[in-house]
Amino acid sequence: MESIKSQSHEVYLEELAEATLRQFVAKSNYSKVFVLVDENTKKHCLPLLVKKIEAQFAIDSIFEIKPGEEHKHINTCMLVWQWLSDQGGDRKSLLINLGGGVLTDLGGFVASTFKRGIDFINIPTTLLSMVDASVGGKTGVDLGVLKNQIGVINQPEMVLVLPEFLSTLEERQLRSGFAEMLKHGLIKDETYWKSLRDCSDYGTTNTIKKSIAIKNEVVTQDPTEQGIRKILNFGHTLGHAIESYCLDTPDKKTLLHGEAIAVGMILEGYLSHKLQGLSGLSLQEIKDTFLNHFDRAEFNKQDIDCIIDLLKYDKKNSHGDVNFVLLQSIGKAVTDIKVPEDLFHEAFAYYKE
Template structure:
């Protein structure tokens, strides 16, 4: 599969990507190499990685706990301390092997260690393959508030090896599918239709198209001043719900994709209210998403807390909540506003 060229780095695919990785690392003559993994990827993905990556350099493995709740400054400090104790310097390389938490946190760790060292992303979940590993966003959460601390920093390369998807549960595959649905609704409705019409679809077929869409958007707007905001469709309400469930002792935490799926239903409803997106299309989106994800259990009693988390969305300006909404499929509008009552109506629509 043809390499996708991002602004300053390539995205390589499948087995031949490892030869590209080996050649690159050999040419750069790094002083040391560090591999960042979590509990899951150490067990499930590290063996395949080691079978395919050949280097004469010694490589140190740094392991962190798995889960969104560990995507925080405390974990970063632990990784920085480990790298320091193991002799990392400005000519070191950090390779991230994992999902969105590993790629986001690992990129942030590398970009700030000694004012920046090289890093390479090897995403192992569908979510990180089609979203987190590409585009140069790095960051961590502040408490349960998503991605509040971070910076834009590009990796040296990204390796997309769909064989790692075999290590995932069906729930994790569904989580990553939400981001592909987002690309379908905003840029290429064929992606959404393929998912909706073919329940036995090999999702690997859609990874390449998804990465291509995201890369084209990022090339046009690398630091999210304009069109890159479209990649937040479903994420404004979705992130608020994800944070609320993460922080609640009475709720089981949602995957990122489950929360974004709710957000896409709600923000499709707002698209009808504010931009007159055809209601039959809103209904189609809701029904398709509910068929894939089921209905998440919350009630109107939870609304006030969800609305409170919305106030902290990093896209807000002057206290105003910003949405990406749809005039229709493949036709979006940036920087839209909705009243609190309209947002509550959208939650009611999801639950109805």
């Protein structure tokens, strides 16, 4: 299977990923090779990685962090930076990030800032990280419950996608990644969207590669998110606010990223219908598809008011305005749309119906 060429690196899949990793590290003469894992990937994924590479090169040290969005903050970075320093890491060291989007975001940020930058390789182990975090070079951590407020855009040496890691995941985690795949269809490819709508196999190699290719096409045109790359944020303006609110509210069920943006895509689909001419039939199709794959979340008026208040922290904001990505039709997205606040409540009412 061919690799997918991004701006300064390539995404390799399956057997090609294994061979490329072995060859790259063997010839690169790194002073140290470090591996960052979390509790889950240490147990379920690290043994497989070690088996694939042990004959070619040695791992000098492995560090384990706690899994979950609630640990994606600067205090965890401090622990990893200290570990790299204690283990004699220098500017010729390599950090391999083995985990989901939380770990690759944080690990990429740590590598980008340690000694003013060391090489890193991402090996995503969740469907979400394979189709989303694998391309684009976004690294960073949360500020409190506010997602991805601190970070840099910096590219890894390569990204290695091994779909066999998906067998270690619960179905809920697979569905979370599937939400991003559905988003790729909504913003860029109606045919792909329709092929996924009734899909029950959430992560085939072909659909993973298609989603990576769609995101890569967008990111290659706009590496630093000044224009078209913003379309990748469809569903994320309200979705991130919902995710942050649920994470910080003890009596609310914590939502995985994909679960929160699934809600966000229904809400922002409604805004698209009201402001950008998305047809009523397309809006209903979007709502039915996501509610077919995801349970409906419950929000009362106080919840909604708090979620709306969190919008002011969104990264896409400019000059005090909250900027949305909306759909003119399925497969065609537009950016930098300002939304009257009364429509937020209408959108939640539509979601509840």
